[in-house]
Amino acid sequence: MQAIKRKKQKEKIIEGFFLICAFVAVVSVLAITVFVFYNGLKPFVSNSYPLWDFLTGVEWRPGSNMYGIFYMIVGSIFATFGAILIGVPVAILTAVYISELAGSRIGKIIRFAVELLAGIPSVLYGVFGLGIIVPYVLKISPNAQGESLLATIMVLAIMILPTVVSISETSISVVPKEYREGSYALGASKIQTIFKVVLPAARSGIMTGVILGIGRAIGETMAVMLVCGNPIAGIPTSLFDQIRPLTTNIALEMGYASGVHQELLYSTGVVLFIFIMIINLAVNKLVKAKVGS
Amino acid sequence: MSRKVSDLLTKGIIYLATGITLSVLLFIVGFIFIKGIGLVNWDFLTRDFNEKVVYAFIESNDVSLSLDEETLNGKMPFDKRYETHLEGPIYIENIGAAIAKVAYKNHSTEREQVVITYIEKDSPFDSAKDSTGKNITIGTDYILQSINGTDFSGMTLAEVAETISAESGELKIKIVQPGGGIKSNIITTLYMVLLSLLVALPLGIFGAIYLTEYAKPGRLVNMIRFAAECLAGIPSIIFGLFGMAFFVVALNFQISLISGSLTVAIILLPVIIRSTEEALKTVPMAFREGSLALGATKLQTIFKVVLPCAVPGIATAVLLSIGRVVGESAALLLTAGTVAQIPGTLFSPGSTLTVQAYYVAKEEGNIELACAIGIVIIVIVIVLNILSRITSDKLDVFNKK
Numbered sequence: 298m299q300a301i302k303r304k305k306q307k308e309k310i311i312e313g314f315f316l317i318c319a320f321v322a323v324v325s326v327l328a329i330t331v332f333v334f335y336n337g338l339k340p341f342v343s344n345s346y347p348l349w350d351f352l353t354g355v356e357w358r359p360g361s362n363m364y365g366i367f368y369m370i371v372g373s374i375f376a377t378f379g380a381i382l383i384g385v386p387v388a389i390l391t392a393v394y395i396s397e398l399a400g401s402r403i404g405k406i407i408r409f410a411v412e413l414l415a416g417i418p419s420v421l422y423g424v425f426g427l428g429i430i431v432p433y434v435l436k437i438s439p440n441a442q443g444e445s446l447l448a449t450i451m452v453l454a455i456m457i458l459p460t461v462v463s464i465s466e467t468s469i470s471v472v473p474k475e476y477r478e479g480s481y482a483l484g485a486s487k488i489q490t491i492f493k494v495v496l497p498a499a500r501s502g503i504m505t506g507v508i509l510g511i512g513r514a515i516g517e518t519m520a521v522m523l524v525c526g527n528p529i530a531g532i533p534t535s536l537f538d539q540i541r542p543l544t545t546n547i548a549l550e551m552g553y554a555s556g557v558h559q560e561l562l563y564s565t566g567v568v569l570f571i572f573i574m575i576i577n578l579a580v581n582k583l584v585k586a587k588v589g590s
Numbered sequence: 591m592s593r594k595v596s597d598l599l600t601k602g603i604i605y606l607a608t609g610i611t612l613s614v615l616l617f618i619v620g621f622i623f624i625k626g627i628g629l630v631n632w633d634f635l636t637r638d639f640n641e642k643v644v645y646a647f648i649e650s651n652d653v654s655l656s657l658d659e660e661t662l663n664g665k666m667p668f669d670k671r672y673e674t675h676l677e678g679p680i681y682i683e684n685i686g687a688a689i690a691k692v693a694y695k696n697h698s699t700e701r702e703q704v705v706i707t708y709i710e711k712d713s714p715f716d717s718a719k720d721s722t723g724k725n726i727t728i729g730t731d732y733i734l735q736s737i738n739g740t741d742f743s744g745m746t747l748a749e750v751a752e753t754i755s756a757e758s759g760e761l762k763i764k765i766v767q768p769g770g771g772i773k774s775n776i777i778t779t780l781y782m783v784l785l786s787l788l789v790a791l792p793l794g795i796f797g798a799i800y801l802t803e804y805a806k807p808g809r810l811v812n813m814i815r816f817a818a819e820c821l822a823g824i825p826s827i828i829f830g831l832f833g834m835a836f837f838v839v840a841l842n843f844q845i846s847l848i849s850g851s852l853t854v855a856i857i858l859l860p861v862i863i864r865s866t867e868e869a870l871k872t873v874p875m876a877f878r879e880g881s882l883a884l885g886a887t888k889l890q891t892i893f894k895v896v897l898p899c900a901v902p903g904i905a906t907a908v909l910l911s912i913g914r915v916v917g918e919s920a921a922l923l924l925t926a927g928t929v930a931q932i933p934g935t936l937f938s939p940g941s942t943l944t945v946q947a948y949y950v951a952k953e954e955g956n957i958e959l960a961c962a963i964g965i966v967i968i969v970i971v972i973v974l975n976i977l978s979r980i981t982s983d984k985l986d987v988f989n990k991k
Binding site: 304307308311312314315316318319320321322323325328329332333336386388389390391393394395398399407409410411413414416417418419420421423424425427428429455462486488489513515516517518519522523544547548552562566569570573576577580581 | 813817836
């Protein structure tokens, strides 16, 4: 009796240990949120820099105490939007090809290629952008440098491909066969079936892929840092203008910043974090909606 | 008729899109290989990134040249860092080696340098020692800067050869070990992989065990799942910010191997939890019931029955995690630094391959070198991809039975 009790106790203790391990994820999320927000909100709470100037300023000159990130927010959004505009159609059509048109062997090869594309570290996309895309942009650009919004959009469009392809492909392949058969029975062609029946049925999965793609594009740092130009001021007005997304602002200056400058880099992180949280919540909603239907 | 045409057109567009996706991959990989392959060789993998000045002590000893002149002239070490080859090579008997003068593309001290182009068998260089009496290796491509206090700068190659020939007995030669290699980055990456897995693997696996084997569906589980999902969605620069605020500053670990690997461990958590969970779920319920029916406790069932069955899935998680660490850069840039050195302790900084690739591309504008590092990274990624395919197939086999 005693032995069994002890055994049970031991099992309970270990179960508790497992729970703690599982809880590390929760603690990490909380810690990340708390640390980033605490450091990022400090300058506004202690009034060392006005929040309004931070959010609406269009110049980032740490030397002369000017820290405006509005032009960075605009740059981030433009770059992400452009990347989605170019990358998403290509990605969805590729997913359609893999799951609807390709034979199983070719499908496998392309799937492997997409996985490989997902595995290439972002720095290498940046190196590729710097070595190929930037010089090409320079050729057609009226400006003196090739680092630009356009180059950033191109690099990001490539980078979101694997995310959107793989999630769209999964959601297309779970569309029930009966939908397709029903459509064929009504005399629709294969292409009509794909665009009128299969894609609408896979809509929410594809949307999840697109939103995750947006998340990847807005959070991307290293690749973008090499091709965006990182100007200290100015809202981009043309595709050839340089931009300075939120992420690169942090990565560029965190190494040597101190005082208010450093705190405001954390604030930049807070703004980025809020964007990401909105995206995460949207994904969560979509996934739940799908489960619900 | 018109439907046929529009279908054909749409099909064409689909093919085009797939073609774009594929060609983008080929283009990127091709670009990196073509640009970088010229720099990838054994020296590149085994040398330090920074050059190092050493004093070599050798006993002069006449060794005659075993090659004819033409072969000797052909023995210029192939190195893209040379801009031009200026003079030589000239063979010098008392050191048993040939030297030449070359101009470097971007050398930190002086452009024109005297380098060793060939070392004869049984050359005194084979038994070179440093000032503490330790053996050191000296190879072709090493730069000679002075002998017994006589500096070579400003001399022609013939004068250098004359100066060296005139010396005898013990020679003290100032030598620069060429840099440009990525040995330290490879080792730092390895350390980073090992340390972060050491932390994240047990946490992730045990966490996944809790979620699949113990937890009853409810608020707690939802919360943990949601947290893991959130972690997966946070961009790595935010992890970097957190690592900087928490590990580097609050815990005062400085920018170091330990700060970097702990930050990366958090990034790995969701990957490991998710893959382990998937693997545990594929283990048929009957296995557990069988074990429990035999009188095993829950814990025994988990460790003796369920986990062994899930090993291929966990192996996949490990492979994915390695890929993630190798590819990670933004978080490590802020927490582990950009110093190209082998970290001596947990608390010294070091840059991984990806961070180094970024550094040389951004700070030095050296695309070729970045691509050469990229080749190493891509090879690692491809190998990991293939391995994880094999391990996840193993998991499927078990279900098909």
